[in-house]
Amino acid sequence: MTEQELQLLIGLHSDTPRQGPGSPAETRKAMALAGIDKRRRIKMADIGCGSGAQTMDLAENSNALITAVDLFPGFLERLQRNARAGGLQDRITTVEASMDNLPFADEEFDVAWSEGAIYNMGFEEGVKQWRRFIKPGGYLVASEVSWITGARPAELEEYWAAQYPQIDTISGNIRKLEQHGYSPTAHFILPEYCWTEYYYGPLQKRFPAFLSRHGHSDAARAIVENEKREIGVYEKYKDYYSYAFYIGRKIS
Numbered sequence: 001m002t003e004q005e006l007q008l009l010i011g012l013h014s015d016t017p018r019q020g021p022g023s024p025a026e027t028r029k030a031m032a033l034a035g036i037d038k039r040r041r042i043k044m045a046d047i048g049c050g051s052g053a054q055t056m057d058l059a060e061n062s063n064a065l066i067t068a069v070d071l072f073p074g075f076l077e078r079l080q081r082n083a084r085a086g087g088l089q090d091r092i093t094t095v096e097a098s099m100d101n102l103p104f105a106d107e108e109f110d111v112a113w114s115e116g117a118i119y120n121m122g123f124e125e126g127v128k129q130w131r132r133f134i135k136p137g138g139y140l141v142a143s144e145v146s147w148i149t150g151a152r153p154a155e156l157e158e159y160w161a162a163q164y165p166q167i168d169t170i171s172g173n174i175r176k177l178e179q180h181g182y183s184p185t186a187h188f189i190l191p192e193y194c195w196t197e198y199y200y201g202p203l204q205k206r207f208p209a210f211l212s213r214h215g216h217s218d219a220a221r222a223i224v225e226n227e228k229r230e231i232g233v234y235e236k237y238k239d240y241y242s243y244a245f246y247i248g249r250k251i252s
């Protein structure tokens with residue numbers, strides 16, 4: 001992707017409520033499965049936080065100190081504004097860093113959290129590298145696009161081989177947690193509304209204004225066509241893939 005395409009893509013997603021599938025209810029469900037005690041002052045990292053929809057949900061439903069990380073400062077600025085508006089600025093700190101080179105100390109966090117972002121370095125690499133930041137007995141909680149059936153149509157396999165060849169089954173990802181020092185305590189599949197109501201719906205609504213802002217340039221139209229293609233693939237093949245939340249407890 002060229003720098004111009006990247007900036008256009010960030011611009012399209014810059015004021016959407018979230019940048020990937022998910023929902024407040026699913027975030028709370030994963031928090032409960034990771035045994036997050038609402039009263040305890042734990043330390044959490046939220047890696048690939050985007051504009052921080054789930055960071056706000058995490059903060060509102062816990063007493064945690066949260067370090068929210070993303071590569072793009074525009075997303076972090078939006079999260080800072082939302083944190084101030086919600087009176088949560090004392091518990092949410094933002095860090096501009098790459099998820100494969102995080103400036104954290106060993107065993108700094110009780111929980112490493114990541115929604116819809118670990119794919120940027122690959123699920124296996126993420127669970128391997130982030131383990132050292134988690135306290136023994138602490139949790140890694142990550143949502144990852146996953147096959148939800150044992151077999152699937154060739155056209156879909158080809159699509160994902162081009163987009164993200166590391167996509168795996170739920171059992172395959174659980175195996176990776178086991179292989180890299182976690183007990184896979186729970187997992188669940190995100191329901192359809194996490195894609196449609198919370199992600200694709202708000203994104204689609206922004207296509208006309210985005211195109212007009214960029215004078216219907218070839219580059220802007222290509223970005224929108226690509227998003228429409230992704231949405232079309234999801235509508236056709238949603239029985240075969242979704243995001244899944246994985247909850248792993250770090251074992252010594």
Ligand SMILES: C[S@@+](CC[C@H](N)C(=O)[O-])C[C@H]1O[C@@H](n2cnc3c(N)ncnc32)[C@H](O)[C@@H]1O
Binds near residue numbers: 022052097099115
């Ligand atoms: C699909 S979005 C998910 C954002 C957010 N967690 C959510 O669910 O709304 C993926 C996020 O990963 C961030 N990202 C991409 N590459 C990254 C990297 N190398 N290090 C840190 N963040 C990265 C993007 O800026 C984006 O905010």
